[in-house]
Amino acid sequence: MADMIRQTREAAERRAAALREQIEQHNYRYYVLDDPQVSDADYDALMRELQTLEADHPDLVTPDSPTQRVGAKPIEALGEARHGVPMLSLDNVFDAAELGEFDRRVRERLGTNRIAYMAEPKLDGLSVNLRYEKGRLVQGGTRGDGQVGEDITANIRTLRTIPLRLRGEGWPDLIEVRGEIVIRKADFEHLNRLRLEAGERPFANPRNAAAGSLRQLDPRVTARRPLTFFAFGIGESSEPVAERQSRILERLRHWGFRVYERVQTVTGVEECLAYYRRLMAQRETLPFEVDGAVYKVDDLGSQQHLGFTARAPRWAVAYKLPAREAVSVVLDIEPSVGRTGVITPVARLEPVQLGGVIVRHATLHNEDEVRRKDVRIGDTVMLRRAGDVIPEIIGVRYEKRPHGTQPWCMPLNCPVCGAEVIRLEHQAAHRCLGGLYCTAQRTGAILHFASRRAMDIDGLGEKLVEQLVGRGLVATVADLYSLEWAQLVKLERMGERSAHNLLRAIDASRATTLARFLYALGIPEVGEVTAKRLAEHYGDLDPLERATADALTRLPDIGPVLAQRITHFFAQPHNREVIDALRRSGVHWPAPAAAIQSKPLAGRVFVLTGMLKGYTREEAQERIEALGGRVTGHVSKNTDYVVVGDNPGSKRDKAVQLGISLLDESGFRQLIADK
Numbered sequence: 123m124a125d126m127i128r129q130t131r132e133a134a135e136r137r138a139a140a141l142r143e144q145i146e147q148h149n150y151r152y153y154v155l156d157d158p159q160v161s162d163a164d165y166d167a168l169m170r171e172l173q174t175l176e177a178d179h180p181d182l183v184t185p186d187s188p189t190q191r192v193g194a195k196p197i198e199a200l201g202e203a204r205h206g207v208p209m210l211s212l213d214n215v216f217d218a219a220e221l222g223e224f225d226r227r228v229r230e231r232l233g234t235n236r237i238a239y240m241a242e243p244k245l246d247g248l249s250v251n252l253r254y255e256k257g258r259l260v261q262g263g264t265r266g267d268g269q270v271g272e273d274i275t276a277n278i279r280t281l282r283t284i285p286l287r288l289r290g291e292g293w294p295d296l297i298e299v300r301g302e303i304v305i306r307k308a309d310f311e312h313l314n315r316l317r318l319e320a321g322e323r324p325f326a327n328p329r330n331a332a333a334g335s336l337r338q339l340d341p342r343v344t345a346r347r348p349l350t351f352f353a354f355g356i357g358e359s360s361e362p363v364a365e366r367q368s369r370i371l372e373r374l375r376h377w378g379f380r381v382y383e384r385v386q387t388v389t390g391v392e393e394c395l396a397y398y399r400r401l402m403a404q405r406e407t408l409p410f411e412v413d414g415a416v417y418k419v420d421d422l423g424s425q426q427h428l429g430f431t432a433r434a435p436r437w438a439v440a441y442k443l444p445a446r447e448a449v450s451v452v453l454d455i456e457p458s459v460g461r462t463g464v465i466t467p468v469a470r471l472e473p474v475q476l477g478g479v480i481v482r483h484a485t486l487h488n489e490d491e492v493r494r495k496d497v498r499i500g501d502t503v504m505l506r507r508a509g510d511v512i513p514e515i516i517g518v519r520y521e522k523r524p525h526g527t528q529p530w531c532m533p534l535n536c537p538v539c540g541a542e543v544i545r546l547e548h549q550a551a552h553r554c555l556g557g558l559y560c561t562a563q564r565t566g567a568i569l570h571f572a573s574r575r576a577m578d579i580d581g582l583g584e585k586l587v588e589q590l591v592g593r594g595l596v597a598t599v600a601d602l603y604s605l606e607w608a609q610l611v612k613l614e615r616m617g618e619r620s621a622h623n624l625l626r627a628i629d630a631s632r633a634t635t636l637a638r639f640l641y642a643l644g645i646p647e648v649g650e651v652t653a654k655r656l657a658e659h660y661g662d663l664d665p666l667e668r669a670t671a672d673a674l675t676r677l678p679d680i681g682p683v684l685a686q687r688i689t690h691f692f693a694q695p696h697n698r699e700v701i702d703a704l705r706r707s708g709v710h711w712p713a714p715a716a717a718i719q720s721k722p723l724a725g726r727v728f729v730l731t732g733m734l735k736g737y738t739r740e741e742a743q744e745r746i747e748a749l750g751g752r753v754t755g756h757v758s759k760n761t762d763y764v765v766v767g768d769n770p771g772s773k774r775d776k777a778v779q780l781g782i783s784l785l786d787e788s789g790f791r792q793l794i795a796d797k
């Protein structure tokens with residue numbers, strides 16, 4: 123009997139080891155090489171088998187088992203992580219001349235003419251040190267003061283791009299691997315959208331998002347964040363690893379790490395500059411935030427010869443890309459009235475160059491934000507601008523605050539129409555109650571209606587709309603469709619031909635799509651994406667007008683607040699009148715396809731992952747197909763929903779990465795019961 127138990131245990135142990143190896147191999151193919159070998163279903167099956175095996179034999183669970191990547195239990199506080207070799211910083215240069223100086227110093231010290239450098243992107247994330255003993259990950263730490271950082275091992279383990287055991291062969295018994303943990307720009311934006319929806323404060327930038335995700339006490343939170351580790355070097359090592367930095371990166375790749383694709387060996391300062399220019403040109407389209415190029419003398423012997431200053435190596439330098447952060451002074455804080463009556467405090471700034479444009483204004487979002495940051499007129503502030511995003515004030519230099527400044531308050535009356543300003547309970551925004559009497563709201567609503575992604579009325583710009591509203595020619599958007607040529611030619615800066623062209627553009631806008639029309643209506647907080655969702659789901663305006671808030675919240679990404687905004691909008695008699703007037707003026711969109719009407723999930727693509735309690739896979743698939751939907755095995759950008767059951771596999775992560783809607787079992791049940 124005892125023998126039999128031992129044998130089963132041994133067999134289980136062997137199977138568990140084999141499964142772990144296979145799963146880690148698939149993880150590596152998928153997350154590091156971006157080249158999966160198996161279908162998601164096969165991967166999920168392996169993972170489930172291992173989970174069952176470990177549940178039956180809990181003593182077989184090892185810390186490096188892939189099942190442990192889902193996140194261990196929360197801890198009280200982060201401990202210390204001492205680095206075997208200090209984690210230093212890099213000296214920065216900001217222009218070609220300074221880079222030339224760096225190269226000259228290196229050449230002089232080495233007595234060589236041309237230097238071979240390893241050029242690498244400088245990734246903007248959180249720098250970490252991973253300690254491996256006998257090939258196993260034993261500790262992960264942040265940089266801290268360079269000698270001692272925070273121990274984030276439990277969080278680090280949840281990253282699929284960090285091998286729990288080194289792959290391949292030839293690694294030293296003890297090795298520290300160094301690199302940067304980053305989050306994709308798209309994932310960062312998705313994460314912030316979810317945080318806003320949940321009433322949480324968004325992260326200021328991808329770097330903060332990565333750092334915040336890793337300095338968590340609950341590794342399960344980290345496990346849900348789409349973080350990626352890129353290796354760029356080594357720290358302590360029990361034996362030499364290579365003679366060149368380029369070879370170190372190769373070996374790190376071989377041991378299972380991801381190394382950024384855009385690393386390259388370059389020779390001489392001209393090639394360094396060419397590399398920088400290429401990186402700069404690609405900056406906006408790179409999936410990760412890059413804030414510079416790093417050049418490292420490739421030959422490690424030369425590195426040793428050059429040595430270190432107190433804070434940085436002499437053999438490496440970072441050439442920073444133009445900053446997206448700058449400092450300016452707040453000249454005024456102006457309440458600006460938007461098309462929905464929301465009053466936004468906008469800081470007027472001393473003009474400053476930022477990320478290639480001159481910035482004069484920065485939004486402060488709402489009164490709470492002004493209070494939270496305690497921004498006052500006269501303050502010196504730090505600004506940040508990422509890509510095309512509107513510049514933001516990220517902090518105040520309180521030490522520079524002049525005497526006698528006052529906290530800013532929202533005015534009691536609308537600065538445009540004088541109507542009362544109120545703040546609804548549980549809402550951050552203040553609103554002007556002037557409604558259509560407020561010319562700012564009317565002008566804003568019309569400009570939005572006419573904008574390119576809405577009804578796309580070419581030639582209807584701000585100055586023109588102000589005149590139309592000011593002269594009482596247009597009170598609501600529906601009035602645009604009864605404008606006449608004789609009225610238009612009398613307006614300032616309006617010739618006969620442009621009046622004619624404008625009328626043509628207005629006429630052309632009558633034929634539109636439901637999604638554009640819904641977006642154009644300017645329903646508070648209904649952006650293009652929501653408008654599209656609503657149009658696809660309801661097919662036509664009438665069923666949407668009849669939809670209850672409850673039914674709306676069952677759609678992905680529509681929370682209770684948004685649902686209420688939508689029903690409230692359609693419940694207003696005034697809004698219905700405008701919509702009716704628009705339809706009477708000939709605004710129309712294609713009739714919904716029959717399939718959409720008859721089959722509520724027609725065209726929707728589902729992926730199932732994990733086990734559902736109430737349905738077998740086949741049953742879930744049958745339900746979806748009966749309602750006109752399709753089930754596929756792979757998550758791609760064409761997937762509409764990923765249904766997530768217990769113990770989901772990598773499909774869930776992939777969905778998060780691609781920003782695809784996740785449905786848990788109850789969400790799925792509601793979705794199909796609703797049909």
Ligand code: IVH
Pocket residue numbers: 209210211212242243244245246247248249250265301302354355416435438440
């Ligand atoms: S090498 C002694 N390489 O930049 C060498 N650092 O300002 C130190 N960083 O703390 C680092 N990408 O967090 C190196 N390809 C790269 C890097 C990189 C980003 C970060 C790293 C470091 C900081 C130094």
